[in-house]
Amino acid sequence: MTTAVEFSSVSRHFGAPDRLVKAVDQVDLVIEEGSFFAMLGPSGSGKTTCLRLISGFELPSAGEIRIFGENCSDVPPNRRNVNTVFQDYALFPHMTVRDNVAYGLMVKGIDRRTRRSRADDMLALVKLEGFGDRKPAQLSGGQRQRVALARALVNEPRVLLLDEPLGALDLKLREAMQDELKSLQKRLGITFVFVTHDQGEALSMADRVAVFNQGKVAQVGSPSDIYERPATRFVADFVGSSNVLPPDLTRAFGGPAEWASLRPEALRLVASAGARVTGRVTALRYLGAGTRVALESYGQELAVLAPAGSALPETGAEVGLDWDAKSLHMMAGA
């Protein structure tokens, strides 16, 4: 497999030398061609800066970025064969939807007729046939998002960058667009790199996920790697809000004296008599598909996800916990 994008100990620092902000700090990253790659992290973790390093809007303070093997640290954005879908879409308000989509082709000097037909093809691809003559202001948020997508894809980039592409959409639309983006990527076979702070989005859409924390990559892996085998406390906590067990508690749960993670849905509530671990219920939170039971055990707060329809304990009740041994995951990198 070809490597689409490669970071070799890339750093991006901002500010004066005495108050240096390390937005991206010594990042090594390999993004395979044709993959759907997610950069996941809280705000300020460096994921967006990494995306901007690929698009060329930021230049690395140190290290090297290669796109399809070519070192492009000095290549300006307009000379890179990557295109971006911006968070605010950045559609040109004074142009029609068709002219927006055809902008990249116009810049390349492609004739008007070809431009028009390719823009219309692209609009059809994102299910916006017949919208070419409208202005962006006349479209809904979801439609603008599609225009932004079409405008980037019409240039046939080898890598498509998406900066929080679904952040501004409401929940239903977001879920629909997640499926669409995924199938679009499969169909086109282009490498998609997208930035998100939504772990559910990253897990459901991406082939590979890089979790960012404080300018560094905390873990890279498949969604199931990230979710089931988090490498660090941060990853366990950020991706799916796991129960992070300190070493002594891990021992009480039957493991070695190491940091471990135990997913709330892997825990089952049982009778306290004869249970391996017991705890006192402190709060219940109804989530629809289940109920999140917060309890205190060994002075540590734990969360249990009780499936819908199961019997729920009262607040203050003493309950027992059960789990499969394999769901207790040790975190060497904690």
Place this chain on the structure above:
Amino acid sequence: MGSAASPLQTGLAERLTALFWRRPRVLLALLLAPPLLWLGLVYVGSLAALLWQSFYSIDEFSGVVKQEFTLKTFGELLLPQNYDIILRTVSMAAAVTLASVILAFPVAFFAARFANGRWKAVFYLGIMLPLWSSYLVKVYAWKLILAKEGIITWAANGIGAGSVLDAVLTTPVIGGNSLSTSYLGTFLVFVYVWLPYMILPMQASLERVPTSMLEASADLGAGGLRTLWSVTLPLALPGVIAGSIFTFSLTLGDYIIPQIIGNSASFIGMAVYQLQGTAGNIPLAAAFAVIPILIMLVYLAIARRLGAFDAL
């Protein structure tokens, strides 16, 4: 007013607040009435009176205004001596506006995109500072600067460019005996005096162009010039138009600068000033005054047709 408001006063204030709360339109009407009265009666009213006057004519023998509706006065505008004034003024206004756009853009662009904190303050101060001193003082100062014995001639001679200056002054039409007695001088002073009115709206509109839009253009392969032409300028156009309305109409109406600096050729403003004063020809003065209004209306219509306000 006093420390202890009487119960009645409190009651009235509270009742008024409640009234405004229930009927927000009453409050709006109260707030808008004074400015609307001012604009409606004093401003639009006098404009209408002006337009009315321009349909009267003057009796050539007695010099008395004949209060009958006629287009004769407008016809007089087409006489060569009057038509010349209009053409001269409009050309000057167009030249001043064009030069202002070209000079203002880099300044406005810098202020909108790069300046922040202290540099922004320096920018505003630099632009506004000339507006704090009297317009007349500035114009007379320029007369001295541009005079034959002035600093420009002195500096040009000092660096051995005196012949260049002379060559420029021998240019037909725009040249003259010295800068202060040529169209070129009038033009320079107009540009100086009106430039802030171009920079400020331009800067405001450039500031509203999101950075992501410029990045999107670069991302789609456009170089700096292409982005400037296809994205930045169209989006800044409302500001350019707003600024050009200022520079254009201010030049069209000004009667002081061409009187002090230049070759004493008449401009619309001067014509109006002389016609309503010494000549007592109010109808022709009014007809002259209608010209800038018409030109601005046509200009705005064209700008709108070209899509200058689409990005608003």
